[in-house]
Amino acid sequence: MSAPRAALRSGLALYARLLGYARRYWVLALLVVLAMIVDAACMGLFAQSIKPMLDDLFVAHDARMILWMPIVIVAIFLVRSIAVYTTDYGTAYIGRGVVQQLRQQVFDQYLRLPSDFFASEPSGHQIARITYTAEQVAQASTDSLKVAVVDGLSVIFYVLVMLNASVPLTLTLLVMVPLVGTLVVYVGRRYRRISRRIQASMGTVSGVVEETIAAQREVKVYGGQAYESARFNAVSEQTRVLGVKVAATNGLASSLVQLIAAISLALIVFFATRPGMLSTLTPGAFTALIMAMGGILPSLKRLTTVQANLQRGLAAADEIFALIDRAPETDAGHIELTQCRGDLSLREVGMVYPGASGAALHAVSIDCPRGSVTALVGRSGSGKSTLASLIPRFHEPGSGQILLDGVPLPHYTLASLRRQIAWVGQGITLFDTTIARNIAYGALDGASRADIIAAAEAANAMEFIRALPEGIDSRIGEGGALLSGGQRQRIAIARALLKNAPILILDEATSALDTQSERLIQDALQRLMRDRTTLVIAHRLSTIEHADRIVVLDAGRVVEQGTHRELIARQGHYAALHRLQFRDNGAAPLASD
Numbered sequence: 058m059s060a061p062r063a064a065l066r067s068g069l070a071l072y073a074r075l076l077g078y079a080r081r082y083w084v085l086a087l088l089v090v091l092a093m094i095v096d097a098a099c100m101g102l103f104a105q106s107i108k109p110m111l112d113d114l115f116v117a118h119d120a121r122m123i124l125w126m127p128i129v130i131v132a133i134f135l136v137r138s139i140a141v142y143t144t145d146y147g148t149a150y151i152g153r154g155v156v157q158q159l160r161q162q163v164f165d166q167y168l169r170l171p172s173d174f175f176a177s178e179p180s181g182h183q184i185a186r187i188t189y190t191a192e193q194v195a196q197a198s199t200d201s202l203k204v205a206v207v208d209g210l211s212v213i214f215y216v217l218v219m220l221n222a223s224v225p226l227t228l229t230l231l232v233m234v235p236l237v238g239t240l241v242v243y244v245g246r247r248y249r250r251i252s253r254r255i256q257a258s259m260g261t262v263s264g265v266v267e268e269t270i271a272a273q274r275e276v277k278v279y280g281g282q283a284y285e286s287a288r289f290n291a292v293s294e295q296t297r298v299l300g301v302k303v304a305a306t307n308g309l310a311s312s313l314v315q316l317i318a319a320i321s322l323a324l325i326v327f328f329a330t331r332p333g334m335l336s337t338l339t340p341g342a343f344t345a346l347i348m349a350m351g352g353i354l355p356s357l358k359r360l361t362t363v364q365a366n367l368q369r370g371l372a373a374a375d376e377i378f379a380l381i382d383r384a385p386e387t388d389a390g391h392i393e394l395t396q397c398r399g400d401l402s403l404r405e406v407g408m409v410y411p412g413a414s415g416a417a418l419h420a421v422s423i424d425c426p427r428g429s430v431t432a433l434v435g436r437s438g439s440g441k442s443t444l445a446s447l448i449p450r451f452h453e454p455g456s457g458q459i460l461l462d463g464v465p466l467p468h469y470t471l472a473s474l475r476r477q478i479a480w481v482g483q484g485i486t487l488f489d490t491t492i493a494r495n496i497a498y499g500a501l502d503g504a505s506r507a508d509i510i511a512a513a514e515a516a517n518a519m520e521f522i523r524a525l526p527e528g529i530d531s532r533i534g535e536g537g538a539l540l541s542g543g544q545r546q547r548i549a550i551a552r553a554l555l556k557n558a559p560i561l562i563l564d565e566a567t568s569a570l571d572t573q574s575e576r577l578i579q580d581a582l583q584r585l586m587r588d589r590t591t592l593v594i595a596h597r598l599s600t601i602e603h604a605d606r607i608v609v610l611d612a613g614r615v616v617e618q619g620t621h622r623e624l625i626a627r628q629g630h631y632a633a634l635h636r637l638q639f640r641d642n643g644a645a646p647l648a649s650d
Contacts, residue, residue: 071371071374071375071378072371072374074374074378075155075194075370075371075374078154078155078158078159079151079154079155079199081154082150082151082154085147085150085151086147086151088143088147089143089144089147089148089151089203090206092139092140092141092143092144092147093140093144093203093206093207093210094210095136095137095140096137096140096141096144096207096210096211097206097207097208097209097210097211097213097214098210098214099133099134099136099137099140100137100211100214100215100352101211101214101215101217101218101349102133102214103130103133103134104214104215104218104345104348104349104352105218105221105345106126106129106130106133107341107344107345107348108221108222108339108341108342108344108345109126109341110126110341111339111340111341111344111345112339112340112341112342144203144207145203148199148200148202148203149199151199152195152199152200153195155194155195155199156191156192156194156195159191159194159377160187160191162377162381163186163187163191163377163380163381164187166380166381166383166385167183169385169386170383170385170386171385171386171387171451171452171453172446172451172452173410173411173452174383176410176411177411177412179261179264180264180267181261181262181263181264181265181266181267181268182261182263182264184263184267185262185263185264186376186377186380188263189263190373190376190377191373191377192373193369193370193372193373194370194373194374194377195370200366201363201366201367201370204359204360204363204366205360205363205367208356208357208359208360208363209356209360211352211353211356212353212356212357212360215349215350215352215353215356216349216353218345218346218349219345219346219349219350221345222338222342222343222345222346222349223329223338223342223343223346225328226325226328226329226338226346227346236313236317247306251299251302251303251306251368254299255296255299255300255303255369255372258292258295258296258299261292261295262289262292262293262296265285265288265289265292266289269285269289303369310358310361311358311361314354314357314358314361315354315358318350318353318354318357321350322347322350325346325347325350329343329346386450386471387453387467388470388471388472389467390467390468390469390470390471390473390474391468391470392464392468392469392470392473393469393470393473394469394470394473394474394476394477395473396477396559397461397462397477397559397560398427398462398559399427399428399461399462399477399559399560399589399590400425400426400427400460400461400462400463400590401423401424401425401448401459401460401461401560401590401592402423402424402425402459402460402463403421403422403423403424403444403447403457403459403460404422404457404458404459404460405420405421405422405456405457405458406418406420406421406422406444406447406454406456406457406458406459407419407420407421407454407455407456407457408440408443408444408447408452408454408455408613409455410452415613416455416613417440417443417613418440418443418444418454418613418614419612419613419614420456420457420614421440421444421457421610421613421614421615422457422615423444423606423608423615423618425590425592425606426590426605427590428586428588428589428590429590429591429605429606430586430591430593430601430603430604430605430606431590431591431592431593431604431605431606431607431608432593432594432595432601432604432606432607432608433445433592433593433594433595433608433610434594434595434596434598434601434607434608434609434610434631434634435609435610435611435630435634436611436634437596438612439610439611439612439613440610440612440613440614441564441594441610442483442564442594443613444610445562445564445592445594447459448466448478448560448562448592449474449475449478449480449562450466450467450471450474450475453467461474461477476500476558477558477559477560478558478560478561478562479552479553479554479556479557479558479560479561479562480553480562480564481546481549481550481552481553481562481563481564482549482564482565483564483565485537485542485545485546485548485549486536486549487533487536487537487540487545487548487549489532489533489534489535489536490532490533491527491529491530491531491532491533492513492518492522492525492528492529492530492531492533492548493506493509493529493530495533495537495548495552496509496512496513496529496548496551496552496555497509497552497555498552501552501555501556504555506529508555509529509551509555510529512551512552512554512555513529513547513548513551515551515554516547516548516550516551516554517547518544518547518548518550518551521540521544521547533545533548558589559589559590560589560590560591560592561586561589561590561591561592562591562592562594563591563592563593563594563595564594565594565595565596583603597638598631598634598635598638599638601621602621603621604620604621605620606618606619606620607619607620607621607624607631609624609629609630609631609634611630616629616630617629617630617631619631
């Protein structure tokens with residue numbers, strides 16, 4: 058199949074799928090289409106009324122026509138006004154509905170996609186897809202369709218008026234057909250190419266803005282204003298250049314359409330003034346023909362330039378549908394967990410991130426019995442967080458398997474597996490709502506106020522919460538911006554405490570706490586860990602000395618396992634880390650404690 062034909066079929070398939078989103082508005086859509094037909098017909102009818110207006114009013118002085126013609130003109134434009142309002146309102150209503158559906162689908166798809174997707178695509182592109190890209194779809198789904206239908210029908214009605222005035226002269230318009238058709242095909246291909254690049258550039262612009270705003274402190278402290286300004290200028294300049302190319306294509310298409318129409322008009326005038334035509338063509342017929350020709354000109358211009366919006370919308374729809382069609386997280390499990398015992402076992406687990414040159418984990422085997430505390434330690438990049446992320450299946454191991462209560466994790470449904478896990482990560486994630494809603498987040502939304510306060514007390518958070526104007530009902534700003542780092546971490550710990558899950562994963566859960574708060578949190582966590590399987594990732598070895606098992610990772614491999622006393626006595630990797638950390642803290646390490 059040729060490339061143009063394949064592109065046409067691809068465009069038609071995209072448009073057909075896009076129009077499927079308007080199916081729920083089919084009654085309104087039928088009314089809008091009817092209004093479009095009436096709109097175009099009214100303009101054709103007005104052009105047709107020029108012939109009797111001139112011939113009967115100004116030449117024959119027909120008294121009956123003199124009485125009715127003003128009424129007819131007002132009636133035509135009254136009906137057209139109603140049709141135009143119906144068309145504009147209806148297309149806007151349907152278009153907004155389509156965009157809302159697409160945005161919701163994209164957002165819901167984000168909630169289902171695996172973690173690898175978010176690691177491989179800049180967040181700016183993900184945001185732009187919902188804000189900018191979805192908005193462009195409205196241009197293809199309704200706005201462009203309105204122009205195509207109304208102006209397409211207008212051209213047809215105007216041609217009928219011209220045929221009624223003079224068939225021979227109207228046939229001179231045939232010279233326009235191949236020229237305009239060729240122009241439309243060329244412009245459509247060019248718009249599609251440019252529109253795809255505009256989608257990507259807008260995502261890059263959003264990414265730079267988001268990144269710079271998030272890092273505004275670092276930018277100021279390290280004097281990065283000039284660099285960031287130049288970086289933004291480079292990506293926005295690319296968008297500007299693409300926008301100019303669209304405008305240039307629009308201008309070229311409009312100019313060529315006007316030139317083609319002018320040539321056709323000149324041909325009409327030339328043939329109309331031939332002696333054989335002058336004797337058969339009345340002034341009214343000639344004026345109606347010229348007026349219809351004048352009406353065709355702007356319609357053809359809009360039909361040509363509407364390609365810009367249409368192709369931009371189709372390019373946007375293509376990107377959105379590609380995301381919607383992506384495979385979500387693998388969830389082929391058939392076992393619905395209600396309450397697990399908490400026996401975790403890793404068997405020869407290996408993990409390679411997509412695009413990475415080496416493995417993140419190599420044949421890791423660990424047993425975490427029910428109710429035990431297992432600590433993962435090692436240098437940065439040793440694979441601790443990667444290993445922890447495999448338990449809730451944020452990532453899938455490339456080899457080996459992870460068992461929960463003797464059953465491989467993929468056999469459980471994702472939702473029921475994750476209900477068994479409470480997680481406090483390195484990066485504290487809070488939402489721009491109240492403290493209470495941040496603690497009782499998601500599936501915890503039904504928790505009682507007493508339980509929320511109890512969790513906050515256990516996390517040593519009520520100390521600062523009571524001092525806030527509205528207590529646990531105080532809003533904390535975007536990402537918890539109104540709280541300190543330690544306060545944000547205690548809110549996250551309170552959320553994990555409230556969930557009361559059989560498995561607890563703590564990824565540097567006390568790293569941002571001061572000494573006094575850390576001691577209180579450690580006491581609370583010790584009580585919480587008694588009946589739970591806990592996986593602790595810690596750089597500060599003092600926080601995990603009482604763990605049932607300490608697993609030392611290095612370059613993705615388990616190099617040591619044992620209790621604190623056993624590993625200190627072994628004088629291996631753990632003992633070296635312990636000595637180094639206590640030396641940095643200015644304290645003397647114990648030989649066996």
